[in-house]
Amino acid sequence: MTxxxxxxxxxxxxxxxxxxxxxxxxxxxxxxxxxxVRAALRGDEPRRPNPRLRxxxxxxWLHIRPSFYHTEVTNIYPTFRMGWxxxxxxxxxxxxxxxxxxxxxxxxxxxxxxxxxxxxxxPLGQLFRxxxxxxxxxxxxxxxxxxxxxxVTGSYKKPRQFTWATGMILLVLTLMLSFSGYLLPWxxxxxxxxxxxxxxxxxxxxxxxxxxxxLLIAQGGPSLGANGLLRWYLLHVLLMPLLxxxxxxxxxxxxxxxxxxxxxxxxxxxxxxxxxxxxxxRSYFIPxxxxxxxxxxxxxxxxxxxxSLWLWDAPLETHADPVVTPLHVVAPWYLxxxxxxxxLADKTIIxxxxxxxxxxxxxxxxxxxxxxxxxxxxxxGLSVSMLFIAFMLVSNWMGTPEFRVESSPDREVSIKxxxxxxxxxxxxxxxxxxxxxxxxxxxxxxxxxxxxxxxEHYKDVLEDHSCTxxxxxxxxxxxxxxxxxxxxxxxxRYVVGINNKEAMPDPYSELRVEQIQDGxxxxxLYYEVANPDNLNEILNTSDDWVKYKxxxxxxxxxxRFANKC
Amino acid sequence: xxxxxxxxxxxxxxxxxxxxxxxxxETARLERFTAARSGRQIEAxxxxxxxxxxxxxxxxxxxxxxxxxxxxxxxxCIGLPLNYAPLLCGDVSLRMEAMNWExxxxxxxxxxxxxxxxxxxxxxxxxxxxxxxxxxQIADLTQFILNYGTEELCSAPIITYDWPDTYAAFSEQFPDxxxxxxxELFVTYGCSGCHGNLxxxxxxxxxxxxxxxxxxxxxxxxxxxxxxYVYNSVLxxxxxxxxxxxxxxxxxxxSAMPDNFPLRMxxxxxDLQDIITYVLGE
Numbered sequence: 018m019t020x021x022x023x024x025x026x027x028x029x030x031x032x033x034x035x036x037x038x039x040x041x042x043x044x045x046x047x048x049x050x051x052x053x054v055r056a057a058l059r060g061d062e063p064r065r066p067n068p069r070l071r072x073x074x075x076x077x078w079l080h081i082r083p084s085f086y087h088t089e090v091t092n093i094y095p096t097f098r099m100g101w102x103x104x105x106x107x108x109x110x111x112x113x114x115x116x117x118x119x120x121x122x123x124x125x126x127x128x129x130x131x132x133x134x135x136x137x138x139x140p141l142g143q144l145f146r147x148x149x150x151x152x153x154x155x156x157x158x159x160x161x162x163x164x165x166x167x168x169v170t171g172s173y174k175k176p177r178q179f180t181w182a183t184g185m186i187l188l189v190l191t192l193m194l195s196f197s198g199y200l201l202p203w204x205x206x207x208x209x210x211x212x213x214x215x216x217x218x219x220x221x222x223x224x225x226x227x228x229x230x231x232l233l234i235a236q237g238g239p240s241l242g243a244n245g246l247l248r249w250y251l252l253h254v255l256l257m258p259l260l261x262x263x264x265x266x267x268x269x270x271x272x273x274x275x276x277x278x279x280x281x282x283x284x285x286x287x288x289x290x291x292x293x294x295x296x297x298x299r300s301y302f303i304p305x306x307x308x309x310x311x312x313x314x315x316x317x318x319x320x321x322x323x324x325s326l327w328l329w330d331a332p333l334e335t336h337a338d339p340v341v342t343p344l345h346v347v348a349p350w351y352l353x354x355x356x357x358x359x360x361l362a363d364k365t366i367i368x369x370x371x372x373x374x375x376x377x378x379x380x381x382x383x384x385x386x387x388x389x390x391x392x393x394x395x396x397x398g399l400s401v402s403m404l405f406i407a408f409m410l411v412s413n414w415m416g417t418p419e420f421r422v423e424s425s426p427d428r429e430v431s432i433k434x435x436x437x438x439x440x441x442x443x444x445x446x447x448x449x450x451x452x453x454x455x456x457x458x459x460x461x462x463x464x465x466x467x468x469x470x471x472x473e474h475y476k477d478v479l480e481d482h483s484c485t486x487x488x489x490x491x492x493x494x495x496x497x498x499x500x501x502x503x504x505x506x507x508x509x510r511y512v513v514g515i516n517n518k519e520a521m522p523d524p525y526s527e528l529r530v531e532q533i534q535d536g537x538x539x540x541x542l543y544y545e546v547a548n549p550d551n552l553n554e555i556l557n558t559s560d561d562w563v564k565y566k567x568x569x570x571x572x573x574x575x576x577r578f579a580n581k582c
Numbered sequence: 583x584x585x586x587x588x589x590x591x592x593x594x595x596x597x598x599x600x601x602x603x604x605x606x607x608e609t610a611r612l613e614r615f616t617a618a619r620s621g622r623q624i625e626a627x628x629x630x631x632x633x634x635x636x637x638x639x640x641x642x643x644x645x646x647x648x649x650x651x652x653x654x655x656x657x658x659c660i661g662l663p664l665n666y667a668p669l670l671c672g673d674v675s676l677r678m679e680a681m682n683w684e685x686x687x688x689x690x691x692x693x694x695x696x697x698x699x700x701x702x703x704x705x706x707x708x709x710x711x712x713x714x715x716x717x718x719q720i721a722d723l724t725q726f727i728l729n730y731g732t733e734e735l736c737s738a739p740i741i742t743y744d745w746p747d748t749y750a751a752f753s754e755q756f757p758d759x760x761x762x763x764x765x766e767l768f769v770t771y772g773c774s775g776c777h778g779n780l781x782x783x784x785x786x787x788x789x790x791x792x793x794x795x796x797x798x799x800x801x802x803x804x805x806x807x808x809x810x811y812v813y814n815s816v817l818x819x820x821x822x823x824x825x826x827x828x829x830x831x832x833x834x835x836x837s838a839m840p841d842n843f844p845l846r847m848x849x850x851x852x853d854l855q856d857i858i859t860y861v862l863g864e
Contacts, residue, residue, distance in 0.1 A: 060583050137616040140608050308583050312590030319597040326604050335626060336718050535732040537624055565628040567621030571614055
């Protein structure tokens with residue numbers, strides 16, 4: 018072995034440095050020298066023996082990756098890159114998550130303050146929080162689509178049943194990871210979403226003593242508090258990622274072992290030729306797949322960064338408050354279906370049904386043993402899966418307050434015009450446009466375009482929750498005619514719409530704006546409903562829906578994004 | 583493959599440019615969010631003030647316009663004014679000076695909210711000491727109260743009045759009291775919040791009933807006439823503390839009665855003469 022000094026003596030300094038660099042590159046890549054790398058990037062044929070296979074044999078990072086794929090599976094169809102994207106999202110979440118961990122303490126005393134510190138004091142803090150949150154939701158979508166794709170192309174069939182089973186577990190872990198992170202900001206959104214989730218878990222079909230103890234462990238006490246937050250934090254940053262990592266490697270090992278399944282039409286029925294790849298149909302990892310993956314990494318990063326900056330903001334509501342229940346507590350959208358189901362039947366049945374469904378999904382490939390993966394032979398299976406998707410979408414809608422949890426119509430109007438949490442069109446109106454006084458829904462305010470728009474929205478919402486009995490005094494807005502339902506005790510109930518939503522008959526409503534401090538407005542929504550049988554008698558008035566708006570609160574910025582207002 | 587390399591390279595460069603763009607605008611964003619944070623604290627504080635404080639300190643924190651929390655009836659304000667220059671103006675406000683507070687104004691208000699003021703009607707608010715509010719809520723309330731300290735409030739000079747030591751000297755300057763005005767002032771200054779009304783002994787819930795003052799106030803302290811006694815008790819409540827209060831032995835010294843009436847009445851010393859006239863039924 019010659020030393021570098023010897024080499025310099027022998028070759029001169031320039032050649033010796035070149036030779037040394039070559040050697041370093043070869044060590045780092047575990048087998049490819051500079052000219053091999055350049056040849057690979059140019060797309061040249063490899064020399065013999067093929068140096069591009071050595072990293073797969075010798076390096077840690079590539080030893081689990083196949084050195085070549087069937088060219089058919091490297092196109093967008095049939096995989097749509099969903100599996101790879103899921104992995105990318107996991108790495109993305111890990112990196113952004115670790116950065117956020119630096120600024121977070123899992124204690125109810127300061128967790129919420131930490132969130133504001135990230136937003137107000139950490140350079141790019143909001144961006145990283147958005148990237149983490151957006152990434153989590155994208156990951157749920159990608160993993161779900163990955164599963165859908167696997168079902169549609171029949172790739173769960175023999176011999177890949179176990180891969181499917183681990184995939185189902187990974188889907189559940191992804192949902193749990195996303196949801197366990199939900200609690201950490203310790204705001205109202207987090208606190209109540211988890212409280213609802215846990216109260217459902219308490220109804221599991223098991224003896225009460227089991228349920229109560231599970232609840233006690235999950236909450237860390239009789240109610241969700243400091244211990245609960247710490248537990249969910251540890252679940253989120255430790256246990257769930259660890260389990261996900263383990264199942265990911267099992268899953269991926271099986272993927273490599275069986276090979277990626279070819280498009281269904283490419284194989285004879287009942288055959289699995291994924292591992293028998295003819296020489297002329299091979300696409301090598303280096304350079305083809307690697308280039309592709311680097312491109313997707315760049316594209317996805319661009320999408321996630323730009324999306325977090327311009328399209329989407331992670332919400333942050335007010336501090337968690339165990340004694341103030343928001344009017345509508347909703348699960349995150351990816352669990353909304355379960356909330357929808359809970360409205361349909363007894364809690365215990367639903368909570369028992371979900372794990373049963375999961376088990377059914379896991380074992381499905383062992384029972385569904387039809388040999389053909391071709392679409393034409395699987396009309397029933399594919400139809401059932403499409404029906405299931407439609408059912409899930411409807412269930413998700415049923416999870417929203419629209420379905421069966423409307424409260425009184427005035428509160429429904431209030432929560433849309435002046436929500437308890439977060440921005441609305443009215444909250445986003447520039448401060449100077451909101452002069453003290455009262456405003457009618459639908460009123461046009463000269464020189465105040467944003468306010469006029471917000472009052473228009475107020476009118477629309479009010480119309481949606483009102484009905485008319487023909488009172489001519491309603492100058493500004495035109496709700497639909499009332500339908501009258503009479504209940505057993507002879508009381509009239511006024512409803513509108515196809516789903517007989519409760520409505521206010523010929524209401525009067527106004528927005529009252531009062532300045533109570535320098536730069537602080539008090540906004541009150543006032544309602545007055547007259548007795549329909551005797552218009553001089555006021556049945557109901559309400560002025561207890563109050564919001565405050567400070568000149569610096571900057572709700573407008575939250576409203577700019579596509580997902581809000 | 584070349585296409586992929588080009589797309590990937592461009593995307594990567596764009597991603598870095600987007601990050602750079604975000605970084606350039608970050609200082610301004612941090613400032614906006616810092617302001618928004620404090621704005622939202624004030625909003626939350628306004629809610630809390632309305633729910634917890636307005637009953638005693640008044641709707642506009644001026645110790646005026648207090649309403650019973652359950653019935654909505656107007657009542658006398660027990661609390662001190664908070665929207666009040668002697669509390670909020672100056673680096674060390676008059677109130678902080680009187681309480682010997684060495685810290686900041688923010689910490690003064692925060693501490694008062696957190697642990698209440700012993701011996702007065704101000705309860706402890708923090709959950710640390712058995713109160714109903716979390717510390718973040720106390721911080722919100724503090725921001726809300728500090729927000730009253732505007733330039734407008736603080737640019738007006740604080741009016742003081744050099745109260746004569748004796749009632750005789752005082753009544754030379756302000757000889758005549760108006761009992762009808764005194765009746766109103768008895769509510770405005772919050773006297774009725776603790777001492778009730780003059781008609782019903784049971785209406786006094788915190789401080790001693792003053793309805794019997796025409797008879798008893800001249801006998802309380804040897805050497806003091808009824809007028810002298812009332813005059814002195816309003817201005818220096820801790821000098822003579824009655825033994826029996828409606829809820830048991832009276833607290834103090836110092837007395838539970840606020841000692842800031844010399845300042846609050848400074849703008850209009852006649853008010854005290856009116857109240858004395860009203861209470862003593864002259």
